Amino acid sequence: MKSILIKNGRFIDPEQSNDRHTDIALIDGKVAWIGSGTLPKDDYEIIDASGMIVAPGFIDLHTHLRQPGFEDKETIATGTMAAARGGFTTICAMPNTNPPIENRSIVDYVKCVASSEGIVRVLPIGCISKGRKGEILAELGEMGTAGVIGFSDDGSPVPGARLMKQAMEYAAGLGLPIIDHCEEPSLAEGGQVNEGIIATRLGLAGIPNAAEETMVARDIALAKLTGARIHLCHISTKGSVDLIRNAKADSVQVTAEATPHHLTLTEERCLGYDTNSKVNPPLRTQTDIDALIAGLIDGTIEAIATDHAPHSENDKCCEFALAPFGISGLETALGSLMKLVHNGKIPLPLIIEKLTAGPARIIGDGFGATGSLTVGDPADVVIFDPKAEWTVDVSKFASKGKNTPLAGEKLKGKVIATIYHGNIVYKEDNR
Numbered sequence: 001m002k003s004i005l006i007k008n009g010r011f012i013d014p015e016q017s018n019d020r021h022t023d024i025a026l027i028d029g030k031v032a033w034i035g036s037g038t039l040p041k042d043d044y045e046i047i048d049a050s051g052m053i054v055a056p057g058f059i060d061l062h063t064h065l066r067q068p069g070f071e072d073k074e075t076i077a078t079g080t081m082a083a084a085r086g087g088f089t090t091i092c093a094m095p096n097t098n099p100p101i102e103n104r105s106i107v108d109y110v111k112c113v114a115s116s117e118g119i120v121r122v123l124p125i126g127c128i129s130k131g132r133k134g135e136i137l138a139e140l141g142e143m144g145t146a147g148v149i150g151f152s153d154d155g156s157p158v159p160g161a162r163l164m165k166q167a168m169e170y171a172a173g174l175g176l177p178i179i180d181h182c183e184e185p186s187l188a189e190g191g192q193v194n195e196g197i198i199a200t201r202l203g204l205a206g207i208p209n210a211a212e213e214t215m216v217a218r219d220i221a222l223a224k225l226t227g228a229r230i231h232l233c234h235i236s237t238k239g240s241v242d243l244i245r246n247a248k249a250d251s252v253q254v255t256a257e258a259t260p261h262h263l264t265l266t267e268e269r270c271l272g273y274d275t276n277s278k279v280n281p282p283l284r285t286q287t288d289i290d291a292l293i294a295g296l297i298d299g300t301i302e303a304i305a306t307d308h309a310p311h312s313e314n315d316k317c318c319e320f321a322l323a324p325f326g327i328s329g330l331e332t333a334l335g336s337l338m339k340l341v342h343n344g345k346i347p348l349p350l351i352i353e354k355l356t357a358g359p360a361r362i363i364g365d366g367f368g369a370t371g372s373l374t375v376g377d378p379a380d381v382v383i384f385d386p387k388a389e390w391t392v393d394v395s396k397f398a399s400k401g402k403n404t405p406l407a408g409e410k411l412k413g414k415v416i417a418t419i420y421h422g423n424i425v426y427k428e429d430n431r
């Protein structure tokens with residue numbers, strides 16, 4: 001492995017409250033030197049990061065890699081390549097595969113394929129219930145020992161409060177979080193888009209805010225009862241943000257994530273019946289977006305997670321009501337989020353914090369994702385140009401999932417290089 005010297009970049013590491021121009025040396029897969037004292041002598045590959053941001057590699061708490069079972073949509077190889085192109089050096093793999101990640105052997109399988117075919121760190125999440133059916137608990141203890149970072153039936157809610165309470169009790173004993181997809185199934189049933197005027201105009205059934213909020217409220221009540229740690233996925237409504245903010249004030253151990261699409265796109269994207277805008281939870285309203293942004297700023301929401309949900313062209317090329325939910329998000333995450341920076345809605349260091357230190361704290365120690373760059377840390381680094389404009393060309397995606405409502409759109413903010421454990425796993429052409 002060649003040592004790397006990153007020169008002249010603006011180094012932003014929110015965990016250390018760092019934001020300054022400095023050089024960084026990476027040796028043997030670790031951060032070896034950051035700007036002060038004598039640079040260790042070595043035969044460096046130099047990366048000129050003038051005008052660029054240099055930050056800890058991004059961490060995605062919520063990625064669908066689809067392997068095993070749905071390799072036509074994505075594989076661990078293509079999903080980790082997409083992650084590298086998006087600046088992510090750690091991704092957490094959701095267990096709605098086939099078979100689902102529900103026992104030790106599947107956790108081992110994912111880890112094994114990830115280490116041989118993956119190009120960034122993959123941290124598996126285990127199921128809450130067997131077969132994700134919401135009936136009986138999966139092998140939580142066994143999966144905890146096998147190294148999952150938490151438990152989730154994402155893609156489906158856990159309808160029964162009693163089972164959820166049990167899951168929280170076990171997870172708390174293991175020191176791991178319950179990561180919940182909050183959706184009250186009887187309220188969401190049949191719904192295609194946000195419930196409201198747009199759903200009416202489209203003639204499609206709606207999914208009301210309350211479908212999310214009733215489950216957020218239930219989970220908070222159960223976390224308070226059990227003392228468990230819960231992490232709430234893809235929060236999309238103002239009501240959810242308010243509930244989580246109040247729960248935190250009440251010392252409930254709750255954390256939350258928002259996705260780039262819920263932070264930047266409204267339900268109006270669905271007006272052309274573009275199935276690539278169909279996602280669960282649905283795109284909401286500007287009021288919700290404003291509340292999510294306020295939640296990021298005041299710390300109610302700790303992390304931005306992509307909920308990268310790749311689907312094949314065939315799956316999405318159908319009537320709106322028949323299409324599966326999901327947006328392929330890893331490769332457009334930074335460019336989308338930079339809109340919020342360029343519009344003055346969120347400061348750049350805060351966006352970086354929500355992609356690094358925020359998710360790292362939720363994962364916790366022992367999994368290798370520090371979300372920070374101090375001497376001795378794994379050399380997981382992203383270098384990006386905050387001002388570079390580019391057009392989203394899905395034919396260039398590494399992901400097999402070309403399903404994004406942003407196809408053909410101009411974004412400002414582009415990943416130039418991603419380094420994982422001291423290896424350059426992505427570098428923009430001509431650099």
Ligand SMILES: NC(=O)N[C@@H](CC(=O)O)C(=O)O
Nearest residue numbers: 064154155279280309325326
């Ligand atoms: N978000 C989505 O719209 N889809 C996800 C499932 C999920 O995250 O709930 C998927 O697995 O396709």
Ligand SMILES: [Zn+2]
Nearest residue numbers: 154155181233
């Ligand atoms: Zn979900």
Ligand SMILES: [Zn+2]
Nearest residue numbers: 094154155307
């Ligand atoms: Zn998901």
